Amino acid sequence: MQSTLLRTVRLGVQSLLLHKLRSSLTTLGVLFGVSSVIAMLAIGEGASIEAQNQIRQLGSQNVILRAVKPPEQGVSNQRQRVLAYGLLDDDLARIEETFPGIERVVPLREISEDVRFGSRSMRPRIISTLPAYIEATGRVVDRGRFLDEFDEASHANVCVLGYEVARFLFPLSSPLGERIKLGADYFICVGTLLPRVLLQSDRPAPGKDITGEVFIPLNTGAKWFGKMQVKMRAGSMDMEAVELHEIIVAVKEAENVPLVASACREMLAREHSQRDYEVVVPLELLLRAEETKRIFNIVLGSIAGISLLVGGIGIMNVMLATVTERTREIGIRRALGAKQSHIITQFLVETVVLSAGGGVLGVALGIAIPSAVERFADMRTVVTPGAPLLAFGISAGIGVIFGLYPAWRAATMDPVEALRHE
Numbered sequence: 001m002q003s004t005l006l007r008t009v010r011l012g013v014q015s016l017l018l019h020k021l022r023s024s025l026t027t028l029g030v031l032f033g034v035s036s037v038i039a040m041l042a043i044g045e046g047a048s049i050e051a052q053n054q055i056r057q058l059g060s061q062n063v064i065l066r067a068v069k070p071p072e073q074g075v076s077n078q079r080q081r082v083l084a085y086g087l088l089d090d091d092l093a094r095i096e097e098t099f100p101g102i103e104r105v106v107p108l109r110e111i112s113e114d115v116r117f118g119s120r121s122m123r124p125r126i127i128s129t130l131p132a133y134i135e136a137t138g139r140v141v142d143r144g145r146f147l148d149e150f151d152e153a154s155h156a157n158v159c160v161l162g163y164e165v166a167r168f169l170f171p172l173s174s175p176l177g178e179r180i181k182l183g184a185d186y187f188i189c190v191g192t193l194l195p196r197v198l199l200q201s202d203r204p205a206p207g208k209d210i211t212g213e214v215f216i217p218l219n220t221g222a223k224w225f226g227k228m229q230v231k232m233r234a235g236s237m238d239m240e241a242v243e244l245h246e247i248i249v250a251v252k253e254a255e256n257v258p259l260v261a262s263a264c265r266e267m268l269a270r271e272h273s274q275r276d277y278e279v280v281v282p283l284e285l286l287l288r289a290e291e292t293k294r295i296f297n298i299v300l301g302s303i304a305g306i307s308l309l310v311g312g313i314g315i316m317n318v319m320l321a322t323v324t325e326r327t328r329e330i331g332i333r334r335a336l337g338a339k340q341s342h343i344i345t346q347f348l349v350e351t352v353v354l355s356a357g358g359g360v361l362g363v364a365l366g367i368a369i370p371s372a373v374e375r376f377a378d379m380r381t382v383v384t385p386g387a388p389l390l391a392f393g394i395s396a397g398i399g400v401i402f403g404l405y406p407a408w409r410a411a412t413m414d415p416v417e418a419l420r421h422e
Helices: 002-017 020-057 089-098 133-137 149-153 163-169 218-225 254-271 282-325 327-335 340-376 386-411 415-420
Strands: 062-067 080-084 102-111 115-117 120-122 124-129 141-144 158-161 179-182 185-193 209-217 228-233 236-241 246-251 277-280
Touching: 002 020, 002 340, 020 282, 020 340, 020 386, 062 254, 089 102, 089 246, 089 254, 102 133, 102 218, 115 163, 120 163, 124 218, 133 246, 149 218, 158 163, 158 179, 163 185, 163 209, 179 209, 185 209, 209 218, 246 254, 254 277, 254 282, 282 327, 282 340, 282 386, 327 340, 327 415, 340 386
Parallel strands: 080 236, 124 209, 158 185
Antiparallel strands: 062 246, 062 277, 102 124, 102 246, 115 120, 115 179, 141 185, 158 209, 179 185, 228 236
């Protein structure tokens, strides 16, 4: 039995080699179908993991409240005006005093000032905050230390530089212990942070670099810079009064995050007369990203599966033509005693060899494409072990499914009529 099967396989391969160009072209349809399945799933998986990592860096148990500048109503002709908006100290107090299940609450204020060292100058986000910021956000200290309780209590003129600011101001030396000018005042650098991953919702204000950050104590920021930001535009002076630009609410238990987020939304809607805030819940974003990933993979897999389907139809078309060409050969084999099962096995072997050969080459190409995308397009890709197995299994299955009809048609020919075929 085994020798008969091997002989049938050898005969099927020899028949394919008689028409090398046609067999190669038929294999290409499966090859590109398999490679597209693997490549699309790898690109989709990489994009999904990247998005989920960005969200996790915000803290999956955090609820983030942000001040949002409301749209300006009409055009003002006043040469000087004050726009008050955003989060309030009272909002912070209400959250700290009345919300249960809160681990810590961290306020942030942004200050619009130039940062200078020597001849180098830039305008990053200057953030005045509490020492608990580092625990709430999971940021990592690169060198030195972060702000501490003594800095906050003593209104110390110290700062911590974000990675990008430190690299720009001190390209060849360490910033630790250096005096850096923030606005009109000097601050001693006590540490630097590693860079953070940005969310798509992060947008720089005009003239600011969102990737650059400088951190100072909250009390020090209030002491030197106050709560009023002055902006000059075209002969007029606009002043913005924002008490807090952001509040990070760290929740003790992950299951309480939706409840705290809902309470924050209700509290802000009740206390604010205008929509000058937004509530960002990383846990909700994470769940949404996971659901998007699932839908994305289904869509990409379906699109790539169509390529495999087209390849299978091509195999069936070629095999039907082959059956017609080899009608006399089939008649001779039947006359010499070959059974219908032998004919079916022979033609199924040929279709499976075509589809499996294309599947193997497609797996190799499908693994190579994501590597090339990651190298040249600077885009993360992830080839999961299941993707090549799934794609190859589908290609082999297509060979069997689309080869059944041509094989059955060949096996059910009338031997006498087949021998008369020219």
